[in-house]
Amino acid sequence: MGKAIFNPPKSLSKKEFTYCPGCHHGIVHRLVAEVIDELGIQEKTVIIAPVGCSVFAYEFFELDGTVAPHGRALAVATGMKRARPDLVVFTYQGDGDLAAIGTAETIHAANRGEKLTTIFINNAVYGMTGGQMAPTTLIGQKTTTTPYGRNHEKDGYPIHISEILSTMNGVAYLERVTVDTPQNVRNAKKAIKKAFLAQIKGLGFGLVEVLSACPTNWGMNPVEAMTWLREHMVKEFPPKLFVDKVGDG
Amino acid sequence: MTKKIMMKGNEAIAEAAIRAGCRLYFGYPITPQSEIAEYMARRLPEVGGTFLQTESEVATVNMVYGAACTGRRVMTSTSSPGFSLMQEGISYIAGAELPCVFVNVVRGGPGLGDIQPAQGDYFQATKGGGHGDYRVIVLGPSTVQEAVDLMGLAFDLADKYRNPVLVLADGLIGQMMEPVELPEMRDLSNLPDHSSWALVGAKGRKPHKVTSFNIDPHELEKMNKRYQAKYREIEKNEKRWENYRVEDLEYLLVGYGTSGRILKSVADMARGDGIKVGVFRPITLWPYPYEALAEVAGNARFVLTVEMSSGQMVEDVKLALEGRVPVYFYGRMAGVVPTPEEIYRYFVKLLEEG
Numbered sequence: 128m129g130k131a132i133f134n135p136p137k138s139l140s141k142k143e144f145t146y147c148p149g150c151h152h153g154i155v156h157r158l159v160a161e162v163i164d165e166l167g168i169q170e171k172t173v174i175i176a177p178v179g180c181s182v183f184a185y186e187f188f189e190l191d192g193t194v195a196p197h198g199r200a201l202a203v204a205t206g207m208k209r210a211r212p213d214l215v216v217f218t219y220q221g222d223g224d225l226a227a228i229g230t231a232e233t234i235h236a237a238n239r240g241e242k243l244t245t246i247f248i249n250n251a252v253y254g255m256t257g258g259q260m261a262p263t264t265l266i267g268q269k270t271t272t273t274p275y276g277r278n279h280e281k282d283g284y285p286i287h288i289s290e291i292l293s294t295m296n297g298v299a300y301l302e303r304v305t306v307d308t309p310q311n312v313r314n315a316k317k318a319i320k321k322a323f324l325a326q327i328k329g330l331g332f333g334l335v336e337v338l339s340a341c342p343t344n345w346g347m348n349p350v351e352a353m354t355w356l357r358e359h360m361v362k363e364f365p366p367k368l369f370v371d372k373v374g375d376g
Numbered sequence: 377m378t379k380k381i382m383m384k385g386n387e388a389i390a391e392a393a394i395r396a397g398c399r400l401y402f403g404y405p406i407t408p409q410s411e412i413a414e415y416m417a418r419r420l421p422e423v424g425g426t427f428l429q430t431e432s433e434v435a436t437v438n439m440v441y442g443a444a445c446t447g448r449r450v451m452t453s454t455s456s457p458g459f460s461l462m463q464e465g466i467s468y469i470a471g472a473e474l475p476c477v478f479v480n481v482v483r484g485g486p487g488l489g490d491i492q493p494a495q496g497d498y499f500q501a502t503k504g505g506g507h508g509d510y511r512v513i514v515l516g517p518s519t520v521q522e523a524v525d526l527m528g529l530a531f532d533l534a535d536k537y538r539n540p541v542l543v544l545a546d547g548l549i550g551q552m553m554e555p556v557e558l559p560e561m562r563d564l565s566n567l568p569d570h571s572s573w574a575l576v577g578a579k580g581r582k583p584h585k586v587t588s589f590n591i592d593p594h595e596l597e598k599m600n601k602r603y604q605a606k607y608r609e610i611e612k613n614e615k616r617w618e619n620y621r622v623e624d625l626e627y628l629l630v631g632y633g634t635s636g637r638i639l640k641s642v643a644d645m646a647r648g649d650g651i652k653v654g655v656f657r658p659i660t661l662w663p664y665p666y667e668a669l670a671e672v673a674g675n676a677r678f679v680l681t682v683e684m685s686s687g688q689m690v691e692d693v694k695l696a697l698e699g700r701v702p703v704y705f706y707g708r709m710a711g712v713v714p715t716p717e718e719i720y721r722y723f724v725k726l727l728e729e730g
Contacts, residue, residue: 140583171577175442185585191575193445193586196468199438202430206442207575209426210400210450214577232438235431 136160138169140189145180149349151339152180152248154306156187158316159219159246162323163190172215173207175200177229179221180254198229201236204243215326217244222263223253226288230262233288240297240331244322247288247334250341251360258344262286265363270344285363289336293369299331300324301370305338305361307353321373330372338364380555385520385545386411386453388556389479390419392527393451397562398477399425400450402439404432404458407491408547409481412453433458437465444474445586447570449531453479455547456489456497460505466540467506470603471588475534475570477527478512478542481550484711492711493547493634498688501544502662509600511607513541513614514661518637520554526659528559535568537610544661546684548634548713611663619672621647622654627723628676628701629655630669630693634713635682641716642682642723651727661689666696678702680726682719685709 138160146152163169169190176185178197185192195203200218208216225233225247236243252270253259259272263285267276277285289303300322304315315337322333338360342352383391390412393401401416413429420427430436436452443450454462459480469476482497484490501514513533517523523545530541573584590596620640622628627646629639636657646653656672658665673679679701681690687705694703706722708714 170579173445173575173577182589185587189578189583191578191584193442193472193575194589195441196438196464199434199441199465202435202438203442203445205428205435206400206402206439206450207445208442209402209428209439210443210446210448211576214446214575231431232435235435 136164138163138172138189140187142186144187145183147343149340149342149352150180151250151306151337154312155246155248155315155337155339156184158312158319159217160188162316162320165320166323166327168215168323168327171213172217175204175207175216175218177218177220177224178255179224181219181221181248182255184219198224198227199232200224201229201232201241201243201245205236205239205241208241208243212242215244215323217246217323219246220248221254222247222249222251222261226286227262234291237292237332237334238295238297240299242326242329243332244326245334246319247336248339249336249364250339251285252341252344254341254344263364265359287364289334289367289369292334297331298334298370299372300333302368303336303338303364303366305356305366307357321371324373328373336364338366380557382553383520383556384411384551384553385523386481386550387415388520388524388558389453389527389543389545389550390415391558392524393477393531394419394423394425395559395561396449396528396531397564397567398449398451398531399423400443400448401425401452402428402430402436402443402450403452403454404430404436406455406458408483408550409453409455409479411550412479433461434465437462437469440476441465441469441472441474444469444476445575447574447576449567451477451479453481455481455483456485459497459500463500463506466512467508467510468588469540470510470512471508471599472586473538473603474540474586475538476540477530477534478540480542480544482544482546484709490711491547493684493713494709494711495546495633495635495684496686496688496709497544498661498683498685501542502664510603511539511610511662513537513539513610514544515541516544516632516659516661517549518633518657520549520552521556523549524556524558533614537606539606539610544633546634547711614660615663615665615668616659617665617668618657618659620655620657622656622672624652625654625675626652626677628673628679629653629682629723630679631655631682632658632661632689635684638714638716638719639682642719645716645720646723653723664692664696666692669693669696673697673701676701678704678726680704680706680723682714683707684713
């Protein structure tokens, strides 16, 4: 037998993903698990899954875990972390969960500077329920509830959560990334690690917004979806490092 | 023996929780129970505990969920509109089988209502205010002392059954001062062990998962059957009530909490006039002591149920008696507390009407 040179991260479970082809959840799950392994925190990390496509995320990680009511992941995480400050607690949430129904919990957890980490998957659509408008849906974007395209007169504008959170003193790490190229994947992993370090070092709240493709609900194949993400989503939500109190140390 | 001290109900409830081993409180201000949060904000840091003022009752109940996942004793308190906002989370907590304690210091409703004592939340509290087939253990104190005693019981029952427990008080219990005897501080090293399921990091074991979720209906039905078996066990073991002057009774008054307490004065007035009146006061509102009520009401000519509502618990009284004894109702709503005299007048009118 040869020596294994590449293994799945220990912090991922053996459970098969339920995600569609071309969806970015799988990449991001792997990055989070690699970061947890590299930081050596698997035995004290708890995942709070949301309601949405990643509702099963607590099963996909080889970690203690639970699933919060829709939008409440950061409240659940707050309660857990306050009860056991020695734990590393992270939420994994989509745009509907974090930026629509859970906006209040998101903003207040960030503002309190909760020592928590949030992975925010922004794919501009409600995935689990079948492609309805998300708070981050682009102007003109067609969804099942904006069949004529999102109209700002009626539906308002795409919400920029990272920009909003960037004004808050409680935030210790905040970056918007993509995972559309190998280089960007590496950069996203670095950001995720720093968002965990912000918590571990007790600096405050860490969040990484990942622009993600949803070929199924965008009605595209994976290649078209990646192109659409680069051409449209990146324009509305430019990747950017907003806050870094972690530094390189 | 500790000696009796004068305490406001809300503060006594908070101190009793701390003495029961609760070191975690999450809450949002709402009248008439804000003194619980204020007391916790001052007192918890003294005992190494954590107080957090939340952004809403919706956030509160989910923080309670998260804290309860670690197996530590945790509580919140609120009043009627706030308790409505918590219902979704309580359903999740019941489904995830997490131990925690809620206090609802009920005020007048519906809607914004007012801030005076009421009992209009009985249906919500005892019949399931949230979605799905679940039960919350509900305890109804009638004095400040009983509120203190029931707080300790609430935490013990929550731990024993891994189930949310609600102390259903009202604005009168919360706001009045009475002499109370407080229990000793619980030894924190001696609290129930939840290490077999709690989320505290998967160190040297398989990961624990806490959830009310299962996408497979057959698997979810199994979970539901487990809940139901637990509820039957609670019904078997935990019914509590008080009988007052029921020996030789000819008429029975039934009420819980503040109205149950007022009914004792009514029974005394009637006894003073030579009318044999007793009082049945349920203490557990779920599980409801149907059998005990049926037994004590067996020889009554009629039953008068009194509530600070339009008549909610009276439905359980009728269920208990199954039409064998006439059941009448007297209620005041919207934060009006009935006097013993007005209840007695109503009772006498019923007597005269035969």
